[in-house]
Amino acid sequence: MPRLSEVLAALDALWPPARAEQWDAVGTVCGDPDAEVSRVLFAVDPVQEIADEAVKLGADLLITHHPLYLRGTTTVAASTFKGRVVHTLIKNDIALHVAHTNADTADPGVSDALAGALDLRVVGPLVPDPTDPDGRRGLGRICELDHPQTLREFAARAAARLPATAQGIRLAGDPETVVRTVAVSGGSGDSLFDQVRAAGVDAFLTADLRHHPASEAVQAASLSPGPLGLVDAAHWATEWPWCEQAAAQLDEISDRHGWDLRVHVSKTVTDPWTAHAASSLPSPATTLPGSAARAPLDSDDSSGAPN
Ligand SMILES: [Zn+2]
Numbered sequence: 001m002p003r004l005s006e007v008l009a010a011l012d013a014l015w016p017p018a019r020a021e022q023w024d025a026v027g028t029v030c031g032d033p034d035a036e037v038s039r040v041l042f043a044v045d046p047v048q049e050i051a052d053e054a055v056k057l058g059a060d061l062l063i064t065h066h067p068l069y070l071r072g073t074t075t076v077a078a079s080t081f082k083g084r085v086v087h088t089l090i091k092n093d094i095a096l097h098v099a100h101t102n103a104d105t106a107d108p109g110v111s112d113a114l115a116g117a118l119d120l121r122v123v124g125p126l127v128p129d130p131t132d133p134d135g136r137r138g139l140g141r142i143c144e145l146d147h148p149q150t151l152r153e154f155a156a157r158a159a160a161r162l163p164a165t166a167q168g169i170r171l172a173g174d175p176e177t178v179v180r181t182v183a184v185s186g187g188s189g190d191s192l193f194d195q196v197r198a199a200g201v202d203a204f205l206t207a208d209l210r211h212h213p214a215s216e217a218v219q220a221a222s223l224s225p226g227p228l229g230l231v232d233a234a235h236w237a238t239e240w241p242w243c244e245q246a247a248a249q250l251d252e253i254s255d256r257h258g259w260d261l262r263v264h265v266s267k268t269v270t271d272p273w274t275a276h277a278a279s280s281l282p283s284p285a286t287t288l289p290g291s292a293a294r295a296p297l298d299s300d301d302s303s304g305a306p307n
Contacts, residue, residue: 001036001037001038001259001260002036002037002257002259002261003033003034003035003036003037004031004032004033004034004035004036004037004060004061004095005033005034006257006259007037007040007061007250007259007261008028008031008033008097010250010253010257011063011097011099011250014099014103014106014246014249014253015099015102015103015106016102017102018102019101019102019105019106019129019137020100020101020102021101023070024067024070024100024101024102025067025069025070025071025072025098025100026067026098026099026100026101026102027097027098028095028096028097028098029046029067029068029069029086029096029097029098030086030089030090030095030096031061031094031095031096031097032093032095035060035093035095036060037060037061037095037261038060038260038261038262039057039058039059039060039061039261039262039263039264040059040060040061040062040063040247040250040261040262040263040264041053041054041057041059041061041062041063041264041265041266042063042064042243042244042246042247042250042263042264042265042266043062043063043064043065043243043265043266043268043270044064044065044066044236044239044240044242044243044266044270045064045065045066045236045270046062046064046066046067046068046085046096046098047085047270048081048084048085048088049268049270050062050064050266050268050270051085051088051089051094052088053266053268054089054092054094055088055092055094057264059094059264060093060094060095061094061095061096061097062089062094062095062096062097063096063097063098063099063246064096064097064098065098065099065100065103065110065239065242065243066098066100067098067100068082068085068086068096068098069082099246103242103246104139104186104187105125105129105137105138105139106137107132107134107136107137108245108249109137109242110186110187110239110242111125111126111139111140111141111184111185111186112141112245113186113241113242113244113245113246114141114184114185114186114205114238114239114241114242115141115143115184116241116245117161117162117241118157118158118161118162118184118205119146119161120141120143120144120145120146120182120184121143121144121145121146122141122142122143123141123142123143123144123181124136124138124141124142125137125138125139125140125141125142126138126139126140126141126142126183126184126185126192126195126196126199127139127140127192127195139185139192140183140184140185140189140192140195140206141183141184141185142181142182142183142199142201143181143182143183143184144180144181144182145179145180145181145182148178148179148180149178149179150175150176150177150178150179151171151173151174151175151176151177151178151179151202151203151229151231152171152175152176153179154179154182154203154205154229154231155169155171155175155231156169158205158231158233162233162234162237162238162240162241163236163237163240163267163269164237164269165233165234165236165237165269165271165273166234166271166273166274166275166276167233167234167237167271167273167276168234168276169231169232169233170209170230170231170232171229171230171231171232172209172214172215172218172229172230172232173203173218173227173228173229173230174227174229175229177202177203177227177229178202179202179203179229180202181199181200181201181202181203182201182202182203182204182205183195183196183199183201183203183204183205183206184204184205184206184238185204185205185206185238186206186207186238186239186241186242187206187207187208187235187238187239188206188207188208188235189204189206189207189208189209190206190208190209190210190213190214190217192204192206193213193216193217196217196228197217197220197221197225197228200225200226201228202226202227202228202229203228203229203230203231204217204228204229204230204231205231205233205238206230206231206232206233206238207232207233207234207235207237207238208232208235209230209232214230214232217230218230234271234273235271236269236270236271237271243265243266244265247263247264247265250263251263
């Protein structure tokens with residue numbers, strides 16, 4: 001059975017902490033390097049439900065994508081919700097380790113997992129890491145579809161392949177636009193519109209898109225280089241596929257070292273949005289003649305219409 005320090009060394013080789021963004025807080029939050037590890041749980045968010053799940057599972061190590069303390073802290077008192085997570089973990093001898101932006105830009109990284117979930121062929125990074133001579137690391141991925149689909153069909157594919165959330169999938173742009181190439185970025189992606197536009201892709205799949213950047217990107221692309229469809233999924237749903245990818249990577253390492261680790265992926269939906277109230281009336285735009293671009297998704301798609 002490996003010690004925590006051995007497992008952490010393997011994780012740091014997959015996702016070197018030095019490759020995290022300056023503002024990020026990655027690495028080990030709590031845990032005794034000499035403790036033995038037999039059971040590992042991967043999750044997106046280090047929230048109380050996940051800490052409780054790790055306890056129930058008998059995990060020794062919880063690995064999350066999001067940091068617990070992104071901006072540092074002066075207290076881990078259990079009277080704070082984050083401190084309660086720390087107490088739960090330490091009382092139950094569970095270590096917490098974070099791989100965030102160092103996992104985003106890795107090869108394979110978070111967006112490779114997102115592309116894989118949708119069966120997209122990855123062509124290369126959307127924002128290449130200049131320090132990677134192979135040109136494979138970086139933020140986001142540019143992908144090709146196996147066959148052209150309309151934006152509406154592509155959004156339905158995302159809804160079917162990504163884990164279900166209350167938000168579902170929103171799309172912006174003409175749903176009948178034909179999509180052959182797509183940029184994907186797990187997590188919040190509206191800072192990447194310049195690169196998306198420069199890549200000349202037909203669509204962009206990401207999360208947390210806001211009104212103005214989304215509106216301006218769609219309007220600008222309609223002039224040049226052509227229509228851009230936006231597919232906005234729940235933040236959690238776009239990053240969850242990484243957990244499965246990362247678990248498979250750790251499984252492989254465990255096999256190679258004869259560690260016999262039991263590696264699990266949490267299926268608990270920790271997206272903060274818990275319900276979606278769709279309007280019972282069509283939005284005003286859908287009633288305008290010739291406004292097919294604002295028609296709802298197919299009625300058999302359970303992801304929720306973009307109203
Ligand atoms: Zn994220």
